[in-house]
Amino acid sequence: MTPQRELIARTFFRNKGHVSAEDIYKQVQKRAPRIGFATTYRTMKLLSEAGVASLRSFGDGFSRYEPALRTDHHDHLICTQCGHIIEFEDDRIESLQKTVARKHGFRVTDHKLELYGICSHCRNTKK
């Protein structure tokens, strides 16, 4: 554990998740401009391999990280208008997923559920 890794990790956890490597890099830059993006990427990969961050790629060009410490499984509602992401959790969906997977002989290790749509805010302030 080096100073730069510590700063990067702290910066990462300060966020609410869904952070891109570049986001983290920019934030880190403000505090320590000498840290290169290579180190940021490397550290995020380390955190990811250590199981403390998990990689998630939404449809846009680049990959995002979020803390993997939490025990709850959360999924995402993504507004296609303003890009806002909110998390949700639904045990009934979770258990149905397991059922479906079992039916197909799968042992599920992870899952990803994303609902794309228009959030209430955008719907109200639209045209």
Place this chain on the structure above:
Amino acid sequence: MTPQRELIARTFFRNKGHVSAEDIYKQVQKRAPRIGFATTYRTMKLLSEAGVASLRSFGDGFSRYEPALRTDHHDHLICTQCGHIIEFEDDRIESLQKTVARKHGFRVTDHKLELYGICSHCRNTKK
């Protein structure tokens, strides 16, 4: 509609879906080696914009296309070992998704559910 576009489209539909642009390019190459990948990418984008193909990006580096003609909504089970992808459909999950989204004030336009795990085949043939 040009000959190369027709070939690319035909090739695309011959597949079962979840095809990457490069997959299509390679297949097209066998029949018409003079077609460049630029045309393949362009045509796939056209098909996608025309609503006849839909873009889907799983976690791996590149984007996949699948036919969008079907009326049913299907989701994916992805084996993290052999990469095999099978589709499934579950109305109960669908309706729960709508419920959850409504609760958060979202109007859902699309969704994506991916379950990652080990398929039965890989589980049986493993060490």
Place this chain on the structure above:
DNA sequence: CAGTTTAATGCAAATGATTATCAATGTCAA
């Protein structure tokens, strides 16, 4: 401590998927 091994940094260049550029070619209507 001094010296040596080792790992981590940061810059720049490499990568890999995708997109844009552009000259050459094809299409088609007048």
Place this chain on the structure above:
DNA sequence: TTGACATTGATAATCATTTGCATTAAACTG
């Protein structure tokens, strides 16, 4: 046929991410 216009295909450009490598710093060793 001629010109207007879209499409092609080869290549160069992009953009996020990786990697190579020389430099620096930390961690042992005696």
